[in-house]
């Protein structure tokens with residue numbers, strides 16, 4: 101922590117220094133490297149196997165697994181399983197309005213691909229005659245099975261649960277919610293043009309789409325990954341003298357050019373069926389983490405104090421050390437007034 105503060109105060113005084121372009125080029129092509137960077141080698145970046153420019157992965161395994169489970173229907177590359185032009189129109193609309201639609205499309209794609217896999221497994225090796233046994237009922241039960249991991253998040257429609265913007269008058273709430281519903285309708289039409297599947301038509305109803313987006317509105321978990329650049333400067337700061345001073349001398353102009361940007365973390369949004377559904381408390385009993393060692397896409401819940409048998413496990417959605425009024429203001433964005441024990445105690 102101390103290292104972090106040292107670095108941020110030194111850099112903030114030296115903002116807006118720029119590096120000559122030829123130095124930047126030398127850094128990118130490897131002709132020039134900063135001291136000790138051999139300890140911070142970046143993993144190679146794997147590109148989407150469908151040929152699109154949007155998705156990049158840390159390993160071939162991740163790329164293949166995403167392709168099989170989600171991306172093959174949403175890819176805009178040559179090997180895509182959808183109409184490329186229609187998918188581009190969907191993405192353009194989502195990027196211009198709300199990228200939560202892209203998450204919803206991933207959920208739908210995941211469910212369709214899972215359904216197709218279940219169906220294939222079910223009928224694998226069957227003779228043509230046996231396939232006549234494929235009924236609407238059996239197809240529906242396979243669709244339900246494919247939908248299972250998401251069903252946990254099926255709670256409220258997006259336009260019913262989204263918080264009213266600060267600058268909106270309460271008397272305009274009805275028209276605000278109607279606008280949000282119309283936006284979701286437009287997005288759904290564009291998605292249907294790109295990946296509609298008649299056997300999975302249920303997934304393309306506005307009711308289901310609204311609930312999927314509502315799930316991300318209510319149950320999303322922010323993921324924050326510390327800046328690897330910051331790690332590098334912290335590493336240098338902890339070197340013994342005179343190595344530290346020598347490295348600092350060599351990198352000082354680079355740090356000045358980066359300014360405060362050296363510590364910008366990587367942020368994302370995720371839905372974990374268990375962690376995302378936990379209630380909030382300003383005196384939480386646990387914290388949700390995505391640790392370096394959790395490489396399998398999982399997040400963990402770690403107790404931050406002893407928890408009694410039968411006691412609810414809670415996490416904090418905000419900085420729980422803020423004063424009461426500020427906590428309430430931040431939680432209003434989540435659409436609720438906190439009723440945790442700490443808030444009930446501190447309520448004026």
Ligand SMILES: C[S@@+](CC[C@H](N)C(=O)[O-])C[C@H]1O[C@@H](n2cnc3c(N)ncnc32)[C@H](O)[C@@H]1O
Pocket residue numbers: 255318319376377378379380381434435436437438439440
């Ligand atoms: C992420 S959900 C968690 C709730 C539920 N367990 C679930 O699975 O969806 C967040 C919603 O739970 C309710 N909630 C969570 N913590 C709360 C608290 N401390 N006080 C009041 N409502 C709370 C609010 O309605 C909030 O919009």
